[in-house]
Amino acid sequence: MFIPYNLLELNLLKLLRMKIITIMLLFLRLFVYKLFYVKMFSSLRYRVSINNDYNVNLVRNMYNNFFNQYYRKSSGSRSSSSISSSSNSNNNHKIKVIVAGATGYIGRKVVEELVSRNIPCISLVRSLDNISMKTMNCLDGSKIMICNVLDHNEVHDIYDIYQPSITICCLASRSGVKKDSWSVDYGGGMNLLHAQRNISLSINEVGHYVLLSAFCCGKPLLQYQHAKLKLEEEIIQYSKQSFSSSSPASSSSSSSSSSQSLLTYSIVRPTAYFKSLDGQVESACKGNPLLYFGKGDCSANAIGDEDLAKYLVDCAIQPNVVNMTNHCRDIGGPDNPPISKLEQLQLIYNSLEIPIEKRRYISLPIQVIDSLIGLFSMIESISRRLNLKRFEEKCSDASEIARIVRYYATEPMVAINEGE
Ligand SMILES: NC(=O)c1ccc[n+]([C@@H]2O[C@H](COP(=O)([O-])OP(=O)(O)OC[C@H]3O[C@@H](n4cnc5c(N)ncnc54)[C@H](OP(=O)(O)O)[C@@H]3O)[C@@H](O)[C@H]2O)c1
Numbered sequence: 379m380f381i382p383y384n385l386l387e388l389n390l391l392k393l394l395r396m397k398i399i400t401i402m403l404l405f406l407r408l409f410v411y412k413l414f415y416v417k418m419f420s421s422l423r424y425r426v427s428i429n430n431d432y433n434v435n436l437v438r439n440m441y442n443n444f445f446n447q448y449y450r451k452s453s454g455s456r457s458s459s460s461i462s463s464s465s466n467s468n469n470n471h472k473i474k475v476i477v478a479g480a481t482g483y484i485g486r487k488v489v490e491e492l493v494s495r496n497i498p499c500i501s502l503v504r505s506l507d508n509i510s511m512k513t514m515n516c517l518d519g520s521k522i523m524i525c526n527v528l529d530h531n532e533v534h535d536i537y538d539i540y541q542p543s544i545t546i547c548c549l550a551s552r553s554g555v556k557k558d559s560w561s562v563d564y565g566g567g568m569n570l571l572h573a574q575r576n577i578s579l580s581i582n583e584v585g586h587y588v589l590l591s592a593f594c595c596g597k598p599l600l601q602y603q604h605a606k607l608k609l610e611e612e613i614i615q616y617s618k619q620s621f622s623s624s625s626p627a628s629s630s631s632s633s634s635s636s637s638q639s640l641l642t643y644s645i646v647r648p649t650a651y652f653k654s655l656d657g658q659v660e661s662a663c664k665g666n667p668l669l670y671f672g673k674g675d676c677s678a679n680a681i682g683d684e685d686l687a688k689y690l691v692d693c694a695i696q697p698n699v700v701n702m703t704n705h706c707r708d709i710g711g712p713d714n715p716p717i718s719k720l721e722q723l724q725l726i727y728n729s730l731e732i733p734i735e736k737r738r739y740i741s742l743p744i745q746v747i748d749s750l751i752g753l754f755s756m757i758e759s760i761s762r763r764l765n766l767k768r769f770e771e772k773c774s775d776a777s778e779i780a781r782i783v784r785y786y787a788t789e790p791m792v793a794i795n796e797g798e
Contacts, residue, residue: 474540475694477520478502478527478570479548481509483653484590486516487687488546493519495691500540502527527566537573541581544694545574546588551602554782555775559602567609571641575616578640582621585641587613588694593649593708593791600782610706613643617704644693644702649710649791650680655722662726667738671787674720674741678791679710710793719787747784751777 475492479485480501492499499520503509506524509517521540526532527549549566551558571587578585591610595603620637658668689700689709697703717725720739727737754777761770 474542475499475544476542477546481513482548485548487683489520490516491687491691530569533569533573537577544586545570548590554602555778556601559605564605564609575641587643589645591645591647593647617641617643642703644697645706647708648681649793650678652680667740668723669740670719671742672744675718677716677718679716681711708793716792750780
């Protein structure tokens with residue numbers, strides 16, 4: 379009598395183990411793929427986004443409409459609608475802006491916005507080889523300059539030639555792993571900061587530095603967040619330097635009314651972008667199930683790329699008007715209500731008008747990522763003991779990528795109104 383029950387129990391256990399092993403293998407493949415083919419991965423993403431533009435826009439509109447319904451009811455939310463896009467066109471001829479990371483998701487929108495406001499703009503790109511037509515179209519109207527932002531001298535040469543009054547830094551490492559984060563997010567950002575400060579000194583004009591940072595820097599657990607935070611700190615320190623003393627000033631001299639600051643700053647920390655939905659939209663279109671972690675109850679109020687670009691340009695051109703002179707601010711879409719990961723997926727299906735019976739969701743236990751982090755960390759420490767430097771680095775990168783996945787799956791990205 380007990381035999382069939384035990385058999386059933388055994389089979390269930392087997393099935394469960396197989397499911398966990400399959401999921402772990404799937405993740406392992408994904409990480410190895412991402413780790414070793416980051417470049418290929420990103421170019422693939424671009425192609426996917428282009429082919430899938432129509433569906434992606436459909437979802438974004440739906441998502442925006444959903445938010446706007448609530449936004450109209452709640453006053454004072456820092457949403458797209460509260461963002462001013464006015465520009466003082468009379469003064470535009472005096473302004474010259476350098477945009478770093480101009481080929482990125484937000485950077486190219488920033489360039490488009492500057493061009494649409496007739497503000498002279500120089501787009502820094504690292505190479506022309508991998509730029510898609512879509513990105514090229516966005517950069518149209520700006521001066522495109524090839525510059526390795528990681529090379530201090532190259533950056534200074536560009537600043538010497540163009541003498542910009544404003545820098546907008548939209549740089550971000552493509553992988554998020556330790557080495558890249560510190561060389562791109564921090565190192566690249568520092569080169570621009572130093573060059574902007576030097577040029578301000580030589581042309582005797584106060585410079586302004588706008589940093590596109592991230593909301594999640596408020597709870598830093600990842601390498602790229604620490605790199606960004608360090609850059610934020612340096613920017614604040616640089617803003618304390620004055621024309622009278624070009625060396626790092628003490629806080630007492632910075633507060634002195636007689637010495638004018640060399641550099642002002644605006645640090646913008648957005649919550650999340652809609653591009654994180656692109657992959658899910660692609661899956662939904664293909665009829666594949668949509669994945670989420672745990673209960674899918676982690677919330678976010680993502681901000682649209684165009685809205686964020688408008689805000690960044692406002693911070694650059696008229697920081698006083700948007701109260702962003704020497705200020706750091708979180709910014710997101712309407713925050714009432716925040717929307718959970720599971721609701722995002724439902725919205726994707728709604729907007730694609732996929733019938734309920736064809737909708738499929740798979741919840742992945744968060745422990746899967748924890749196991750991967752543990753596994754990679756263990757191999758990393760073994761490799762360290764065996765002095766296998768390259769392997770140690772690969773494992774450290776793999777566990778960092780797993781930590782990034784975990785962070786986004788579990789940490790809410792909801793910017794609430796100041797004062798709330
Ligand atoms: N993703 C989100 O949901 C989210 C949410 C909040 C905040 N943020 C923050 O927003 C910022 C911008 O994000 P994004 O999505 O616009 O970034 P992105 O699309 O990945 O763009 C990154 C930019 O940096 C450039 N770059 C990367 N590595 C470089 C290198 N070694 N040398 C020179 N240039 C390099 C890229 O140039 P190439 O085109 O040549 O690679 C690209 O122009 C990041 O700081 C990110 O942390 C993101």
